[in-house]
Amino acid sequence: MTIDDNPRRIGENVRAARRASGRSLETVAGLVGRSKAWLSKIENGHARLERRADIAALADVLEVSADYLMGGPAPEVQPERRRYNLMALQRVLLDAAPDDPPDVRARPVDVLRAEVERVDAALRDADYATIARTLPDAIGELYVHAAGPDGPGRDEALRLVVRACGSCATCTLRHLGEVHLAWIAGERAQQAADLLGDPVWRAAAAFGRAHARSSANRPRALMLTPRIADEVEPYIGDDPFAHQVYGMLRLSSALALQIDGDDRGAAENAAEAARHAEELGEDPQAFELFGPANAGVWRTSLAVESGEAAAALGYADAVEPRALASKNRRAALWMERxxxxxxxxxxxxxxxxxxxxxxxxxxxxxxxxxxxxxxxxxxxxxxxxxxxxxxxxxxxxx
Known part of the structure; x- marks a missing residue:
C-alpha cells in the first residue's frame, strides 16, 4: 500500500474529478439533483458527504469510481502494521483456487475446520495478527481437499472454503483497506460454492462478494442481492443456517435498494430480515451473527443512510451490545451512532x-x-x- 502522509478529503477528490471532467459546479450539482451551493461546500470542506447514495451519484456523473472519491485504501497505522503481514494471504488468493490447489501437504479436514473456527474467533476479536498467521495455510490446504475426489470430505472442504474466504478473508481485508484482495477472496468463495452446487451455500458466498467492495460503488454483486434472496427463499425450509443466510441477504438487499433510492423497498427488506431474526433469536455462532442485535445494527446504518438520524439512534438504543458476539459489529454500532x-x-x-x-x-x-x-x-x-x-x-x- 502506498503511504500518503496528507490524505485528501472526499470533497477535494470530488473537485479534482469535476475539474478533470471540464464541468462546472452548477452542471454537476444539477445532474445529481443538488444545489450549486451544496456542491461548493462539499468541495471546499465546509460540509461533508454523509450518504453513500450521494457519493455513488457523484461517482456516476463524474465517471470515476466511488473508491477514488473516498481516497482508496486509507493510510496504514504503522505500529499496527508491524503486527501482521498479508503477503501469504495475498499469495494463496492470487496463485491458487479451489480447482487449482497449491502443491502442499494438507492436514485432515477436521483439523482445518478447527483452524477456520480459530480464525473466525480471531476476527470477532479484531485480532488480525492471528488471522494473517493462520488463514493462508488453512485456505491452501482446503483447496487441496476441494480439488480431490467427490465425497463428504470434499464437500466439507468446499463449505469451509466459503467460510474462510467469503466471510473471514473478505471481512478482514475490507477492514484493512485491501478492497481488491477482498474481492478476490469473495470470488474464491463463490468458486467453491459453485463446485459444491448447494443453493444455500451459493447464497452464502454471494453475501461475501456483495460486501467485498464499498457499497457506494453500487457493485453489481450487492445490487443483485434482492434477486439472490428471492431465489434462495424456496430452499430455506426449517434449516437455521439457511434462514440466517436468507436474513443477511435481505439486509443486503435493503442496503442495495436504499443506495438506489428505493426507500420503500429498503424498509420492506429490512423488516423481513428483522422478522426472521426475532423468530431465530440470538445465536453467537450464526452466519454473519444474524440475529435481533445485528439486524438492529443494520437498521441503524440504513436509517443513517436515508438521513433519518433520530430513527437511527432509536434503533441503536434498542440494540444490546453484549448480544453482539463480535467486536467488529459492536464497533459498527458505535460508528453509526x-x-x-x-x-x-x-x-x-x-x-x-x-x-x-x-x-x-x-x-x-x-x-x-x-x-x-x-x-x-x-x-x-x-x-x-x-x-x-x-x-x-x-x-x-x-
Missing part, C-alpha cells in the same frame, strides 16, 4: 466519544472506514479537544 449524532448536530465531544468506543473495539476498522475518516476530518475543522486530535492523529489525518 456517531454518524447519526453528527447529522443531528450534537456536540463534537459526544460524536468523538462514540468513535472512541468503536476504536477501542476494532481500531483498524475505524481507521480505514472512509465515511468515518471524512467525519473526523470535518470535526477537526470545527472543533478541537485532546480525544479528537488523538483520534485524527492515529488515523493519519494530522
Amino acid at each position: 456517531a454518524r447519526a449524532r453528527a447529522m443531528l448536530g450534537h456536540r463534537p465531544e459526544a460524536v468523538t466519544r462514540e468513535l472512541r468506543l468503536a476504536e477501542r473495539l476494532s481500531p483498524q476498522q475505524v481507521h480505514h472506514h472512509p465515511l468515518v475518516r471524512e467525519l473526523v476530518a470535518d470535526l477537526m475543522h470545527r472543533a478541537g479537544g485532546r480525544d479528537l486530535r488523538g483520534l485524527a492523529w492515529r488515523m493519519k489525518l494530522i
Whole structure:
C-alpha cells in the first residue's frame, strides 16, 4: 500500500474529478439533483458527504469510481502494521483456487475446520495478527481437499472454503483497506460454492462478494442481492443456517435498494430480515451473527443512510451490545451512532466519544472506514479537544 502522509478529503477528490471532467459546479450539482451551493461546500470542506447514495451519484456523473472519491485504501497505522503481514494471504488468493490447489501437504479436514473456527474467533476479536498467521495455510490446504475426489470430505472442504474466504478473508481485508484482495477472496468463495452446487451455500458466498467492495460503488454483486434472496427463499425450509443466510441477504438487499433510492423497498427488506431474526433469536455462532442485535445494527446504518438520524439512534438504543458476539459489529454500532449524532448536530465531544468506543473495539476498522475518516476530518475543522486530535492523529489525518 502506498503511504500518503496528507490524505485528501472526499470533497477535494470530488473537485479534482469535476475539474478533470471540464464541468462546472452548477452542471454537476444539477445532474445529481443538488444545489450549486451544496456542491461548493462539499468541495471546499465546509460540509461533508454523509450518504453513500450521494457519493455513488457523484461517482456516476463524474465517471470515476466511488473508491477514488473516498481516497482508496486509507493510510496504514504503522505500529499496527508491524503486527501482521498479508503477503501469504495475498499469495494463496492470487496463485491458487479451489480447482487449482497449491502443491502442499494438507492436514485432515477436521483439523482445518478447527483452524477456520480459530480464525473466525480471531476476527470477532479484531485480532488480525492471528488471522494473517493462520488463514493462508488453512485456505491452501482446503483447496487441496476441494480439488480431490467427490465425497463428504470434499464437500466439507468446499463449505469451509466459503467460510474462510467469503466471510473471514473478505471481512478482514475490507477492514484493512485491501478492497481488491477482498474481492478476490469473495470470488474464491463463490468458486467453491459453485463446485459444491448447494443453493444455500451459493447464497452464502454471494453475501461475501456483495460486501467485498464499498457499497457506494453500487457493485453489481450487492445490487443483485434482492434477486439472490428471492431465489434462495424456496430452499430455506426449517434449516437455521439457511434462514440466517436468507436474513443477511435481505439486509443486503435493503442496503442495495436504499443506495438506489428505493426507500420503500429498503424498509420492506429490512423488516423481513428483522422478522426472521426475532423468530431465530440470538445465536453467537450464526452466519454473519444474524440475529435481533445485528439486524438492529443494520437498521441503524440504513436509517443513517436515508438521513433519518433520530430513527437511527432509536434503533441503536434498542440494540444490546453484549448480544453482539463480535467486536467488529459492536464497533459498527458505535460508528453509526456517531454518524447519526453528527447529522443531528450534537456536540463534537459526544460524536468523538462514540468513535472512541468503536476504536477501542476494532481500531483498524475505524481507521480505514472512509465515511468515518471524512467525519473526523470535518470535526477537526470545527472543533478541537485532546480525544479528537488523538483520534485524527492515529488515523493519519494530522
